[in-house]
Amino acid sequence: MKGIIGAIAGDIIGSVYEFHPIKTKEFSLFKKNSSFTDDSIMTLAVAQWLLNDKNSKGELVKQLQIFGHRYPKGGYGRMFNNWLRTENPEPYDSWGNGSAMRVSPVAWVGDSLEEVQKLARISAEVTHNHPEGIKGALATADAIYLAKLGSSKEEIRDHIEIRYDYDLSRTVDEIRPYYKFDVSCQGSVPESIICFLEARDYEDAIRNCISLGGDADTMAAIAGGIASAFWEVPNDIHSKSINRLSDDLLDVLIKFENKFL
Numbered sequence: 540m541k542g543i544i545g546a547i548a549g550d551i552i553g554s555v556y557e558f559h560p561i562k563t564k565e566f567s568l569f570k571k572n573s574s575f576t577d578d579s580i581m582t583l584a585v586a587q588w589l590l591n592d593k594n595s596k597g598e599l600v601k602q603l604q605i606f607g608h609r610y611p612k613g614g615y616g617r618m619f620n621n622w623l624r625t626e627n628p629e630p631y632d633s634w635g636n637g638s639a640m641r642v643s644p645v646a647w648v649g650d651s652l653e654e655v656q657k658l659a660r661i662s663a664e665v666t667h668n669h670p671e672g673i674k675g676a677l678a679t680a681d682a683i684y685l686a687k688l689g690s691s692k693e694e695i696r697d698h699i700e701i702r703y704d705y706d707l708s709r710t711v712d713e714i715r716p717y718y719k720f721d722v723s724c725q726g727s728v729p730e731s732i733i734c735f736l737e738a739r740d741y742e743d744a745i746r747n748c749i750s751l752g753g754d755a756d757t758m759a760a761i762a763g764g765i766a767s768a769f770w771e772v773p774n775d776i777h778s779k780s781i782n783r784l785s786d787d788l789l790d791v792l793i794k795f796e797n798k799f800l
Contacts, residue, residue, distance in 0.1 A: 540777045541687075542800045543582055544792065545767020546643040548780040549745050549759030550578035557614075560752035562715055568742070569779050575788065577613035578760040580606050581641035583788050585662055586795040589648045593658060600628060600665050609787070616722070622666055630668035636727045638667035638676040640757045643764035646683035647799045655684045667724075675724025678703045679761055682732055686768035692736050695765075705729040711737050711747045718751045727754055731761035741766045741773060 555570050584606035588599040607615065607623035615623065619637060622628045642659050649655030659680035663673045678699050685695045696707050707729060714730055721727050734747035744766035748758040763772075772780075781789055 540772045540774070541767050542647060542796055543586060543643045543764065543767075544777055544780060544796075545741065545772050546582050546640070546760040546764035547575065547579045547784070547792070548767075548772055548776050549748070549761075549763025550582075550640075550756045551575050551780050551783055552745055552776075553749055553756035553759035556749050556755035557757075560720065560755065562750060562752045564743075564746040564750045566746075566749065568745070568776065574783055575785075576756050577610075577615045577619075577637075578640040578757055579784070579788065580610045580613045581637065582643060582760070583791045583795075585641050586644040587791050588662075589644050589658070590791070590794060590798060593648060596661055596665060599661065603665070604628070619666060628665075630664055630666050632669045632672075633667040634669040634671035634675075634724055635667060635722050636675060636724050636754065636757050636761070638663035638672045639679040639724055639728050639731075640760045642676040642680045643683055643760075644795065644799075646680045646687060646764075646768065647795075649680075649684065652681065652684055655680050671724045674703055675728040678705060678728055678732070679764065682735070682765045683768045686765055692769075695732075696736055699732060705732065707733055707736060709733060711751070715751050718753055720753050722754055722757070727758055728761060731758040732765065734758070734762045735765045735769070738762075738766060741770045742776065 551573050552568050554576050584602045588602045592598045618631050645658035646655050659676045663676035735744045738744035744762045745759050748762045749755045
């Protein structure tokens, strides 16, 4: 299965390792307490926005707040949590990776790279209007869109390095020893893309991300979103992931897949 399930599965698999980091690729993909977090919730809020009216920034804000209020214990950052509770929310100059974790749906809706970039920018700037926050969303969306079109890893790497000036020359083994928890786009999006570029398949991309010992669920959501456009999410990972979604979140996922995939 291709699509935004790649980001959702990555989030669920990474959920138990976000605050219990590991530095190995040998681990159980699913544990008893593996569950969706803010990454999946906000990804599906963006999907609902695109289902309703992709041209309305007001509709995006509305859906982000609706989903956030519906799942108040999703694990949001402090500033985003405040934004969710504000009557007339304004962007707060964030460079956090929340903009990249939720962006994957736009790559399946846009009919061109230009439209994907337009939608990615909108999806980010209602909260993450710092240049690095916007760049992280754009780079992630570009990578997914290019993977969806059948671009090679080399083509994806070159595009991201040239357009966004991310250093993708490092390897996972080089990054792992010194890498620490980092919620910034600039400190997690390039590493997540590298985890995809170095992977053999979808599962390997997720294992690469979590083995870095950083913001595991978000990085796995970012890499998983790209990997599920380049390969497919294996059936067992797909089934175990959707079985952990609530009925209303699964309903949005199904409607999005039916319309756009």
